[in-house]
Amino acid sequence: MKDRIRQLMExxxxxxxxxxxxxxxxxxxxxxxxxxxxxPTLNIVEAIRSKMPNLNTDWLMWGEGEMFQPGSxxxxxxxxxxxxxxxxxxxxxxxxxxxxxxxxxxxxxxTNASQHTSRQQHQGATSFAVDAKNIDKVxxxxxxxxxxxxxxxxxxxxxxx
Numbered sequence: 001m002k003d004r005i006r007q008l009m010e011x012x013x014x015x016x017x018x019x020x021x022x023x024x025x026x027x028x029x030x031x032x033x034x035x036x037x038x039x040p041t042l043n044i045v046e047a048i049r050s051k052m053p054n055l056n057t058d059w060l061m062w063g064e065g066e067m068f069q070p071g072s073x074x075x076x077x078x079x080x081x082x083x084x085x086x087x088x089x090x091x092x093x094x095x096x097x098x099x100x101x102x103x104x105x106x107x108x109x110x111t112n113a114s115q116h117t118s119r120q121q122h123q124g125a126t127s128f129a130v131d132a133k134n135i136d137k138v139x140x141x142x143x144x145x146x147x148x149x150x151x152x153x154x155x156x157x158x159x160x161x
Contacts, residue, residue, distance in 0.1 A: 001040050002033055004060055004067075008048070011067065023047040 009019045016034065020027040024047050032038040049057060058064045145157040 001061060002036060004063060005030075005040065005048070006034060008052075008055070008060070008067065023051050 009016070012019070012022075014022060016030055017027050020030040023044075025044060029038075029044070033040050033044065045057070045060065048060065049055060054068050056065050056067060056069050059067050142159055146154055147157070148154045
């Protein structure tokens with residue numbers, strides 16, 4: 001199976017490091033497999049399969065059939081340009097709105113800010129939401145912001161009271 005993984009890497013023109021990063025495993029794990037120190041696990045097979053859905057699993061595990069399923073493009077689909085023509089495409093139009101004109105949403109359970117549930121949205125390769133309960137959180141305010149420059153100077157900004 002290690003030879004087929006190596007063939008797969010070569011067909012995608014990837015080295016060990018880039019292939020390991022691509023499938024989401026540590027480079028050390030992949031190196032151990034290719035050096036025959038360890039055998040491939042189900043996690044490795046699933047990681048490869050999730051990133052390459054057109055890969056023939058029978059070929060990967062037992063060497064039966066073709067590398068890619070019939071009718072596939074025989075390659076990994078490229079996700080396209082990271083930024084495309086419009087660098088702000090797909091972003092929320094309010095993502096860069098710092099006007100502060102909107103009030104935060106209030107919970108119907110009460111008006112105490114320490115009891116509100118905040119929702120943080122993380123945008124990345126996949127989007128997921130994390131709910132966090134703010135209990136007994138002390139309200140903090142900015143007292144000073146300092147900006148340091150490469151010419152060894154700095155500026156301090158203090159909000160008006």
